Amino acid sequence: xxxxxxxxxxxxxxxxxxxxxxxxxxxxxxxxxxxxxxxxxxxxxxxxxxxxxxxxxxxxxxxxxxxxxxxxxxxxxxxxxxxxxxxxxxxxxxxxxxxxxxxxxxxxxxxxxxxxxxxxxxxxxxxxxxxxxxxxxxxxxxxxxxxxxxxxxxxxxxxxxxxxxxxxxxxxxxxxxxx
Amino acid sequence: xxxxxxxxxxxxxxxxxxxxxxxxxxxxxxxxxxxxxxxxxxxxxxxxxxxxxxxxxxxxxxxxxxxxxxxxxxxxxxxxxxxxxxxxxxxxxxxxxxxxxxxxxxxxxxxxxxxxxxxxxxxxxxxxxxxxxxxxxxxxxxxxxxxxxxxxxxxxxxxxxxxxxxxxxxxxxxxxxxxxxxxxxxxxxxxxxxxxxxxxxxxxxxxxxxxxxxxxxxxxxxxxxxxxxxxxxxxxxxxxxxxxxxxxxxxxxxxxxxxxxxxxxxxxxxxxxxxxxxxxxxxxxxxxxxxxxxxxxxxxxxxxxxxxxxxxxxxx
Amino acid sequence: xxxxxxxxxxxxxxxxxxxxxxxxxxxxxxxxxxxxxxxxxxxxxxxxxxxxxxxxxxxxxxxxxxxxxxxxxxxxxxxxxxxxxxxxxxxxxxxxxxxxxxxxxxxxxxxxxxxxxxxxxxxxxxxxxxxxxxxxxxxxxxxxxxxxxxxxxxxxxxxxxxxxxxxxxxxxxxxxxxxxxxxxxxxxxxxxxxxxxxxxxxxxxxxxxxxxxxxxxxxxxxxxxxxxxxxxxxxxxxxxxxxxxxxxxxxxxxxxxxxxxxxxxxxxxxxxxxxxxxxxxxxxxxxxxxxxxxxxxxxxxxxxxxxxxxxxxxxxxxxxxxxxxxxxxxxxxxxxxxxxxxxxxxxxxxxxxxxxxxxxxxxxxxxxxxxxxxxxxxxxxxxxxxxxxxxxxxxxxxxxxxxxxxxxxxxxxxxxxxxxxxxxxxxxxxxxxxxxxxxxxxxxxxxxxxx
Numbered sequence: 001x002x003x004x005x006x007x008x009x010x011x012x013x014x015x016x017x018x019x020x021x022x023x024x025x026x027x028x029x030x031x032x033x034x035x036x037x038x039x040x041x042x043x044x045x046x047x048x049x050x051x052x053x054x055x056x057x058x059x060x061x062x063x064x065x066x067x068x069x070x071x072x073x074x075x076x077x078x079x080x081x082x083x084x085x086x087x088x089x090x091x092x093x094x095x096x097x098x099x100x101x102x103x104x105x106x107x108x109x110x111x112x113x114x115x116x117x118x119x120x121x122x123x124x125x126x127x128x129x130x131x132x133x134x135x136x137x138x139x140x141x142x143x144x145x146x147x148x149x150x151x152x153x154x155x156x157x158x159x160x161x162x163x164x165x166x167x168x169x170x171x172x173x174x175x176x177x178x179x
Numbered sequence: 180x181x182x183x184x185x186x187x188x189x190x191x192x193x194x195x196x197x198x199x200x201x202x203x204x205x206x207x208x209x210x211x212x213x214x215x216x217x218x219x220x221x222x223x224x225x226x227x228x229x230x231x232x233x234x235x236x237x238x239x240x241x242x243x244x245x246x247x248x249x250x251x252x253x254x255x256x257x258x259x260x261x262x263x264x265x266x267x268x269x270x271x272x273x274x275x276x277x278x279x280x281x282x283x284x285x286x287x288x289x290x291x292x293x294x295x296x297x298x299x300x301x302x303x304x305x306x307x308x309x310x311x312x313x314x315x316x317x318x319x320x321x322x323x324x325x326x327x328x329x330x331x332x333x334x335x336x337x338x339x340x341x342x343x344x345x346x347x348x349x350x351x352x353x354x355x356x357x358x359x360x361x362x363x364x365x366x367x368x369x370x371x372x373x374x375x376x377x378x379x380x381x382x383x384x385x386x387x388x389x390x391x392x393x394x395x396x397x398x399x400x401x402x403x404x405x406x407x408x409x410x411x412x413x414x415x416x417x418x419x420x421x422x423x424x425x426x427x428x429x430x431x432x433x434x435x436x437x438x439x440x441x442x443x444x445x446x447x448x449x450x451x452x453x454x455x456x457x458x459x460x461x462x463x464x465x466x467x468x469x470x471x472x473x474x475x476x477x478x479x480x481x482x483x484x485x486x487x488x489x490x491x492x493x494x495x
Numbered sequence: 496x497x498x499x500x501x502x503x504x505x506x507x508x509x510x511x512x513x514x515x516x517x518x519x520x521x522x523x524x525x526x527x528x529x530x531x532x533x534x535x536x537x538x539x540x541x542x543x544x545x546x547x548x549x550x551x552x553x554x555x556x557x558x559x560x561x562x563x564x565x566x567x568x569x570x571x572x573x574x575x576x577x578x579x580x581x582x583x584x585x586x587x588x589x590x591x592x593x594x595x596x597x598x599x600x601x602x603x604x605x606x607x608x609x610x611x612x613x614x615x616x617x618x619x620x621x622x623x624x625x626x627x628x629x630x631x632x633x634x635x636x637x638x639x640x641x642x643x644x645x646x647x648x649x650x651x652x653x654x655x656x657x658x659x660x661x662x663x664x665x666x667x668x669x670x671x672x673x674x675x676x677x678x679x680x681x682x683x684x685x686x687x688x689x690x691x692x693x694x695x696x697x698x699x700x701x702x703x704x705x706x707x708x709x710x711x712x713x714x715x716x717x718x719x720x721x722x723x724x725x726x727x728x729x730x731x732x733x734x735x736x737x738x739x740x741x742x743x744x745x746x747x748x749x750x751x752x753x754x755x756x757x758x759x760x761x762x763x764x765x766x767x768x769x770x771x772x773x774x775x776x777x778x779x780x781x782x783x784x785x786x787x788x789x790x791x792x793x794x795x796x797x798x799x800x801x802x803x804x805x806x807x808x809x810x811x812x813x814x815x816x817x818x819x820x821x822x823x824x825x826x827x828x829x830x831x832x833x834x835x836x837x838x839x840x841x842x843x844x845x846x847x848x849x850x851x852x853x854x855x856x857x858x859x860x861x862x863x864x865x866x867x868x869x870x871x872x873x874x875x876x877x878x879x880x881x882x883x884x885x886x887x888x889x890x891x892x893x894x895x896x897x898x899x900x901x902x903x904x905x906x907x908x909x910x911x912x913x914x915x916x917x918x919x920x921x922x923x924x925x926x927x928x929x930x931x932x933x934x935x936x937x938x939x940x941x942x943x944x945x946x
Binding site: 067070071075076078079080081082083084085086116119120121122 | 180206207210211215216245334486489490
Binding site: 284288 | 697765809812813
């Protein structure tokens with residue numbers, strides 16, 4: 001079965017804009033916010049959300065990257081992955097409201113690892129989670145605060161997120177995995 | 180990567196990948212919590228047939244920062260010194276369930292034998308074998324040079340165009356060998372400086388330049404001058420007449436230090452013989468990276484252990 | 496109980512096709528379509544009949560190192576390799592430096608019966624290089640020792656070497672020198688060159704061998720003695736021996752099968768099966784020793800069969816013992832390295848592997864090869880065979896062969912020693928059967944001598 005496009009570029013932009021509004025709404029403004037993307041595509045999404053927050057609120061919101069590779073619990077089940085840099089914004093995260101950003105939320109294990117990773121770089125007062133796609137099949141008690149699109153899927157299906165900055169084109173598609 | 184046995188068989192991409200992961204590991208050292216859960220449940224054995232407190236504690240710190248369990252097996256004064264073979268030791272460690280064995284051995288090639296003989300499935304890390312190689316030392320040296328040159332923007336870089344002069348007992352130095360292969364793989368040009376007695380036969384076929392005269396070499400203003408430890412027992416085997424003459428001809432003294440370019444860096448793998456191959460002034464100068472090398476050693480060894488132990492184990 | 500054996504349709508080294516009739520321990524008749532009754536008929540169609548191979552350099556390890564090899568097991572390894580005589584090196588425990596030890600080794604050889612075992616006597620007491628061993632007593636013993644060697648160690652003291660050369664001459668013997676300058680090879684692990692430098696293994700320079708050979712040929716010339724050079728391994732050594740022979744010096748030299756085929760490159764994986772003394776050398780050296788063997792500079796091939804127990808090789812390179820087993824594979828390796836490459840023909844093989852080593856060792860019966868009236872010592876070899884050499888081909892105790900899992904040409908089909916078969920259809924004849932034949936042959940020969 002060929003890949004089926006579920007979000008076009010305009011849909012993605014619209015979803016991120018809505019998420020940005022929701023973040024500001026729930027935080028009652030831009031103060032004290034830190035946006036941390038989870039590599040690889042979460043970092044791009046975090047950058048875009050940072051830009052949107054600035055556009056909407058007129059305030060510069062610190063954006064960074066949080067690598068979770070070294071905190072994963074499934075390292076022995078997959079080929080070795082190279083970690084990506086973690087970039088903590090200059091103000092740090094202590095006492096801040098950190099919004100973690102990822103492209104697809106699935107089992108929740110990445111987010112569990114992210115929470116551990118976060119704990120080793122500081123102590124935020126609140127941690128929230130934004131994801132472009134929530135495809136279900138959670139294995140841990142983790143739930144997103146901001147969702148671009150809920151996309152019910154079967155576990156045999158694969159979700160592809162393409163972003164301009166990384167892939168040169170932009171869409172979200174779903175397909176039967178080739179295995 | 181299944182084992183780390185030498186730098187000779189590392190490709191440029193592999194070497195840069197290790198150094199890049201080491202950058203991530205170095206970041207951890209700056210954090211509030213310096214420990215990662217990455218290798219929880221893994222067992223790393225430090226199997227040391229030669230004393231080397233520095234290398235052992237560096238590997239131990241690296242493994243512990245990654246939450247691995249560490250067993251130190253000092254073969255001196257153990258059953259090994261009573262005639263137990265490498266094979267029996269290896270099979271014992273396999274039975275204990277070692278996931279990685281960090282081996283320091285006086286015999287060149289012992290880590291390779293351990294990796295290939297089928298006695299143990301663990302990942303093998305060469306922590307110095309005879310006069311063959313000491314790959315993690317070379318990796319930490321390359322890492323140190325790269326950080327001095329590129330600072331926080333080091334990731335992805337090789338050492339293209341960097342000039343490195345290595346001075347001392349090349350013949351018996353595993354550090355020199357590992358550095359020659361690694362640094363040249365990363366694009367650096369390497370010059371070796373030593374008396375002819377301390378250069379191996381066939382060195383003319385290595386990818387390096389060779390000089391006998393240290394002053395001539397220093398006049399070329401290398402980016403890096405790496406001094407090797409000279410062992411005093413060498414003079415008894417007629418490699419050179421005495422320490423005084425060696426120091427005068429091939430030691431980095433204060434006068435020679437002054438003639439280095441201001442941006443040149445001075446490296447030494449340690450432990451140093453101050454006053455013999457390096458003066459106290461040179462060792463403690465701002466150009467010296469000796470302590471950075473020690474700190475970077477932990478990051479590089481974390482990277483190596485991570486890369487060897489984190490992926491799926493494919494049984495051979 | 497002696498056998499009459501009729502071999503049908505063998506091809507001699509010179510290409511002649513012939514039947515061979517063996518009766519009462521000697522070759523009774525040669526020719527086409529021999530009509531005779533025989534206890535045993537061997538079809539040798541397509542097989543080469545070579546005179547029995549004589550090894551001038553074998554480590555049988557007994558007495559003292561029976562976990563590595565015994566005279567019996569080493570004799571079996573020799574027979575399956577086509578040998579009918581071996582010279583047992585002196586580095587046993589106790590060292591073969593007295594008449595008692597050499598007579599014991601010889602007696603064990605006779606009892607085993609697979610090959611003639613000729614003990615080599617030590618040059619110096621305990622191989623220690625300080626004091627001459629009882630060379631006269633060994634020469635005059637029942638073992639009639641004619642080859643003296645401290646092999647494994649070099650007789651490095653120039654004065655002692657001079658005296659040994661002179662003294663051995665008194666008994667018609669020869670000193671077989673293990674040419675290795677000890678100071679230049681302290682801790683040495685492999686050939687010194689680019690590769691040893693890269694591997695970090697202490698180098699064994701060619702000059703350590705060549706300088707001793709140069710010194711010893713000059714000593715031999717000076718005192719008018721015979722000198723034999725063991726396991727020559729470098730191009731420079733070939734040059735020195737060639738120079739010495741051109742000057743008329745009575746020097747002979749041997750090369751091992753492994754130095755004819757293998758190079759130092761094999762050490763690069765630190766697999767200690769390739770650790771040997773002298774070490775494997777460069778490709779240039781391999782070609783030089785082949786050329787030296789082809790032009791007669793090197794007189795003979797000798798195996799330096801050096802069995803070790805598994806644990807002596809199942810370890811890191813520096814801890815491993817030096818040496819390789821070689822009897823079982825020798826003829827195949829010679830075929831691969833110098834026959835199939837066109838450097839030697841089968842007559843040359845008969846010379847370098849039978850007649851010449853027998854002459855150096857003063858071993859009777861091999862001077863005419865396969866000829867009517869000569870003792871029946873020969874082997875039937877299938878040069879067209881090709882096989883993966885594995886441990887199932889080894890018959891000694893040592894498994895330390897460098898050829899395991901490699902393909903080698905040729906196969907020994909039958910070996911006839913002293914008129915009886917030790918190998919038939921490519922397999923050893925049972926030990927008790929061989930011992931019975933040997934005892935009968937011994938009784939017959941005693942009868943001949945007494946009558």
